[in-house]
Amino acid sequence: MNTAVREFHASKTAMWTLFGLFIAVTLYALSIRTLVPPDEGRYAEMAREMFASGDWITTRLNGIKYFEKPPLQTWMNAMTFAAFGLGDWQARLWTGLCGILGVFMTGYAGRKVFGTRVGLYAGLVLASSLFWLASGQINSLDMGLSGMMTVTLASLLIAQRDEATASERRNWMLLCWAGMALAVLAKGLIGLVLPGSVLILYSLLARDWRIWHRLHLVKGMLVFFAIAAPWFVLVAMRNPEQPYFFFVHEHFQRFLMKGHKREGAWYYFVLLLIPGIMPWLGVLPQSLAAACKRQAGTFQPRLMLLIWAVFIFLFFSYSTSKLPGYIVPVFPALALLTALFLETASHRQRMLAAGVLALLGLVVLVGVPVTLAAIRARDEAHLAALQGYQPWVMTAGALALAGGVLALLHERALRRDMTILTIAVAGFLATHSILAGSELYGQNRAGSDLLPQIRAELKPGTKLYSVSIYEQSLTYYLQRPVTLVAYTDEFAFGLQQQPELSIPKIETFITQWTNDATAGVHSLAIISLDRYEDLKHRGVPMRVVAEDARRMIIANL
Template sequence: MDDVDAVQAQIARTMLESGDWVTARLDGVAYLEKSPLIYWMMAGSFRVFGVHDWAARIPLALSVVLLCWVTYRFGRWAMGEQAGVFSGVALATSVGLYLFTRIQIPDAVLTLTIAVTLWAWMRLQEPEEANPRAWAILMGFALGCGLLLKGLIAIVFPLGAGLLYMAATRQLWSGATWKRLQPWLVLLVMMVVAAPWHVLATLWNPPYFAFSMHSGPGEYHGFFWFYFFNEHLLRFLNLRYPRDYNTVPRALFWVLNLAWLFPWSAFLPGAVKLSYNRGSRAGRLRLMLLCWIGVVMVFFTFSTTQEYYSMPIYPALALLAGAAIAEGRWVRAGRWFTVAIFGSLAIVLGTVLFMAARLPAKGELADALAQHPEMYTLSLGHMLDLTLGAFAYLKLPLALAVAAFAIVAVGAAIARRRVGLMVAVMVAGMVVFFQAARLALVRFDPYMGSYQLATALLESPPGTLIEADAYYAFSSVFFYTNREALLLNGRSANLEYGSYAPNAPQVFIDDAGFVRRWESGERYYLLTDNGDLPHLRELVGEAHLHVVKQSSGKSLLSNM
């Protein structure tokens, strides 16, 4: 897809082809805001399988499988086989984990490093642990990888949860406990993993102007200021430069976690009845889970948020839900709540399907969607574009979703006290629902991506490419064609800061530069949203805008 999805993949491709594994670049411009491990993983996949879209997704997919396995093993170690299995499948079939791993973002891999760190923390606090050195090394490795995925929160979250847990269990000042944790070994391994990139990135991207705590247009303070101050401190304070993001309302950010853990959130109330006595391993784990959830959610209560920022707590929620189901806490009420919710969803979507069946599905899906560009800085902003007319293009996914929800409603109703059967039915229903979601994403692909424009560009005569936006709007074209472009009025958003670096390429042009090139007699191509066409006609005249390809409200134009 366009936006961050293809951006991440193209950065990985550029690293592989350029040999520069330190500084991420987009269109030749330094892209300093993210840590590189997710790019390295994709680049490694490209080296093995070739540069393909599916190859870019393999590392994230395998990481999610590993995350679900770690959750299962974590639960099994503390609460038994059944609780571990229920926890693992709850995470694997939760809506949030599926939904937010359709895009190439590192949060699921970050969640894996946090889960491994806290599992190692728990293992190291057990006096009878047979391999404490191995677990300390694993903790340090996980923390180091987390730093290379998303910065300092990879330390803040597990450290905060671990210290809060030790305070709650009165071990914070226990020398014996700290000795078992082996903090110096953990720190050493973490630094060996993470320090080299941070040092090299700082040395290779030094400040260009005098250091300042306030970055602004034309100022470039290098990697260290932008990454540690701008992307960490100022982002937390909602003062990040440039201001190219939105934030989810705090109350909604908390409540939405019930949707992200759906359908297993129906059993979370049962966690209230579980034992949190630190005299048992299961009780200690559950206490750690509460600390884990609390630290992450309180942190983001005072920070900027996207819908998926709470992903690090998904394993903790799944472990609580799995434990509640395994111990029979709230299971009867949760089962009937599941029947009611899934039954209602089947009826509502069935009604939508009946209404949409009478509507024609002519032309493109994009023609039936509403437009809410002010919401697109949120991860799920495009969900608001759906209309009844759009569902006419989604009849098969709708039918599958209705079948999935009906299966769960009926199956959970007849399962009665057979907990294993109820879980199996819910898993089967969610697998079918995920296939419905996948088919819907296929139908949305021309709207969310620009593959058809990329294909048309590849089949066209050679020429210089111009993009009428800030790179992200057509990022899939850059991936599929592996081309760079001139960016028309595109010095904004995530490329703005790097554009002021002393070695930044001169890829940014204004209207006057565009007109001069377009009328030069050389062949140029232009990627643009159709909403910008009136302005372009004013600049060069409609007769000089030749349509090469149009798709879902986007155009590839040529000057000849």
């Protein structure tokens, strides 16, 4: 094997070609799956309503004020709709671009701070980590926040390195402050609280007090508030109820108090990190341990990365509200720490990384058929989805096994760069196989198979109700809001401000539905199977338009 192949990191052409292929596959994959509720449908519909209404200040869902999160994702999606029209890939484009940006910034920071090979390895690790890849393919807030926080972290590392010039330090720190402001607009105060807490802990543990003189605090705060503050001021002026709900309820109460239906055990994120860091689990513990060693120089970037990963992980582990995507911001730091370890790892340690990947693939190939045979699905649709998913998961297992074995062969021949590249490509392709295979499950969740029957019934004057449920993706695909009946959930605060936008009692709905039927006013309703039996028992006039294993569509005429 010639030197150019062995030293892959030394070839700019090879690295840019690889990055180009990563971008192409990532963007293409945005279009191959249905938007899965609740998150994907919710944020697509919020953006559609913003685009349709032209109101870029007050965020709404189903026409109801919705202030749980800031507007950055909604803005970006609405602009995408304006540029490219409505669609699945358009709704995911912002998160896809944030995932790509995160990989680029992580690789660039690794190159500037630690060297060319670490930069390559860091990009490869992040671009192939299951959680990062999956989050970049899902229309939710987690990747938008993580992308902006990666800008913050990477800019901070580059600005604070010992060899940075005065102009570099100033410019990169201003970008760091801009990244924090955008993170706040992406998901709230954690965009400032998390990096700020990391900085405080770093200065205490590293005893690097002078870092506070290198942050360009005055200019940085001007940049931060110029970006983050205007929307908060404008939305509060138009909606005086917003500040208390957003800052108190959505931040402090959600973090400290139970009752949000998102509780989890203290080890919740530990269990998620194991698959989330695949295919690099075999070197993660060693990478974290190596980061504890002090480096030469004033600035300690390894320690900064370790604190970033551990603090954010523990922060959300302590919170009473837990969802898988909360820990996505730790992965760029873990990627850099893993890359640093891989650069100096022994032949045996790289063999271990490849062997763990091969073993994982073998476990999947053996375990998935056995597990599926033992599952007793609750309905035929669920069983069909699992059976349809099996070939894709098996393909992912085969890719992991083949990639692990090939990486072992490269490592036996001492092709270090090719070993790391092979593991990364195998992880990347295996994750995309898992994501692509989830389409049947996504269709079942979204109810997209019912759309032709619903659209055939919908006329300009047709009333559309959603009884005791709210189907996030169906609302987006139908491109019109519904009238909520006997349902509040996440709309509770908005409906307190606009109670006229829903029907709180099922009895009121039945009366209106029946009167409209008598008057010849055509109405449709999306209902659960249990609610259908209840209405049938009450003698409500209904005609079934469409149904699946999760919901029914009924008409009154």
